[in-house]
Amino acid sequence: MSDAPPPAARPVIEFRGVAKAFGDKQVLRDLSLDVRKGEVLFIIGTSGVGKSVTIKHLIGLLGVDAGEIWFDGKRVDTLREPELAPIRKRIGMVFQNSTLFDSMTLAENVALPLRKHQGMRQKKALVEARRRLDQVYMSEFADRYPAELSDGMRKRAAIARTLTLQPEVVLFDEPTTGLDPVNARRIDRLIRELSGGQGVTSVVVSHDLTSIFSIADRIAFIYQGAVRALGSRDEIRASDDPVVQQFIQGQSSGPMETPGF
Amino acid sequence: MRGLIELWGVFVSTIAGMIRGGRPKGEIVRQMHAIGNKSMLFIAVTLGFIGMVMIYQACMQFNRVTGDLSQVGVQFIRLVTSDFAPTLTGMMLATRVGAGIAAEIGSMKVTEQVDALRMSGVLPVDYLIVPRFIASVVMTVVLTTLGGAIMYVAGGLTAHYQFGVNLKIFFDLSLLNPAHLSLGLVKAVTYGAAIPVVSGFCGLRAKGSSEGVGWATTAAVIGSSLAVLLLDFILSVAGFFVLGEALR
Incomplete structure (x- = not known):
């Protein structure tokens, strides 16, 4: 895949000086980052550095301690739960654990956001859910429960559920973690197709270097609670920052400080 | 203090949620089965044995002091109805159901x-x-009724077979009045409401991984049990002031 510039340069998401602490642990210190419309932006960094925390702020699953977050010209970090509903229609999230609801079939899982966000009746929502599952080649499993499926299948169904509202932005939290290489590359292709074919903006949190260096338009490297490096794949590859180089080369020793090691 | 305010917030949201509707279809029946049917044997055995032990101890003490056991059954049913049945059922449900709710929501x-x-x-x-x-x-109301009945019958049989109390005298309901039944019903409803709110609140506060779920489960059992005991005290005192003579 080419390392071409992103389709458009207008920032659709802006993090401005965001800080977040959990108890004594300061996770984000002064994080500022723009996400451009239609791009695939990867947020990378070591475990516990605050990658997932960053994207969860955007949809109000976590609240900031300081700083501002803007989505499409509207400040979102100050919104209350009921006010977040329209934002959550436009921004979907694929969680790390798939997060399908165990007590529902796949079709019911996919139908839930249609019923709640779009007010669709159960019967119509289930028909629509089967159509969405068909798009990810999962329609034959529509009546199965999540526990009866493999990790890859659950991940695909979770993506179908997220895409069911046709969001403008999709946040992927480690979408390929725990998947075999074949399924991982299928997920990569799906993310790329969303951006290329439908103009969806994707923000992907990942450690998967194969994914990162094959489908990212830009990469943001987070270190010590802030963005340490930001650029295209080639720019990150060519970075002269030893911390960035240690991460992308997967070296166990180097200048990077990793708490707990 | 912040936790108590959040707990109150969950309770208010729950009441508002009942009005809003939009619950998953069939979920209430599924939960009634999980909370009620699956606790039935546990409640029956526990309250049955406690009833036997209480009557055994009471009769022994009465024998030592007055030797008159004619009032044991009459006083026992008043206590069972207004306090033992709802409170012991509530305590048992706080452990079994509270732990289950917190573990499920925490996970x-x-x-x-x-x-x-x-x-x-x-x-x-x-x-x-x-x-x-x-x-x-x-x-909780259903199980309180069932548990209370089993407790009463088990106590009556113990009194009859161990201490020779006449069954007709033991099972005399003449001194039981609507005040006892009302207080028992209010307690059962209150405990039934408190247990899922406290346990659900603990589950929603779970953090991290399995350790967080374990913490939530433990907190739910302790919190729900304490809530039952605290509410028992408050309702008993309130019942005394509101119902007064009728409870005596």
Whole structure:
């Protein structure tokens, strides 16, 4: 895949000086980052550095301690739960654990956001859910429960559920973690197709270097609670920052400080 | 203090959620089965044995002091109805049901299913706590009735076979009045409401991984049990002031 510039340069998401602490642990210190419309932006960094925390702020699953977050010209970090509903229609999230609801079939899982966000009746929502599952080649499993499926299948169904509202932005939290290489590359292709074919903006949190260096338009490297490096794949590859180089080369020793090691 | 305010917030949201509706279809029946049917044997055995032990101890003490056992059954049914049946049932449910609710919701919290619900446009309280709240209130009343009946019968049989108390004298309900039944019913409803709210609140506060779920489960059992005891005290005192002579 080419390392071409992103389709458009207008920032659709802006993090401005965001800080977040959990108890004594300061996770984000002064994080500022723009996400451009239609791009695939990867947020990378070591475990516990605050990658997932960053994207969860955007949809109000976590609240900031300081700083501002803007989505499409509207400040979102100050919104209350009921006010977040329209934002959550436009921004979907694929969680790390798939997060399908165990007590529902796949079709019911996919139908839930249609019923709640779009007010669709159960019967119509289930028909629509089967159509969405068909798009990810999962329609034959529509009546199965999540526990009866493999990790890859659950991940695909979770993506179908997220895409069911046709969001403008999709946040992927480690979408390929725990998947075999074949399924991982299928997920990569799906993310790329969303951006290329439908103009969806994707923000992907990942450690998967194969994914990162094959489908990212830009990469943001987070270190010590802030963005340490930001650029295209080639720019990150060519970075002269030893911390960035240690991460992308997967070296166990180097200048990077990793708490707990 | 902040925790208590948040707990109150969950309770208010639960009541509001009952009015809002939009609960998952069939979930209340499923929860009634999980909370009620699956606790039935546990409650029956526990309250049955406690009834036997209490009557055994009471009769021994009465024998030592007056030797007159004619009032044992009459006083026992008043106590069972107004306090023992709802409170012991509440305590038992606080451990079994409270732990189950906290573990289930806590697991959903740490695996981000609760966040996924929010992303799907669902308020977690509506989906997770409201059905359990309704089911728990109904089934606590049912189990209190069942447990109380078993406790009373087990106590009566113990009194009869161990101490020779006449069954007709033991099972005399003439001194039982609506005040005892009302107080018992209010207690059962209150405990039935408190257990899922406290346990659900603990589950929603679970953090991290399995350790967080373990913490939530322990906190739910302790919190629900304490809530039952505290509410028992408050309702007993309130009952005394409101119902007064009728309880004597």
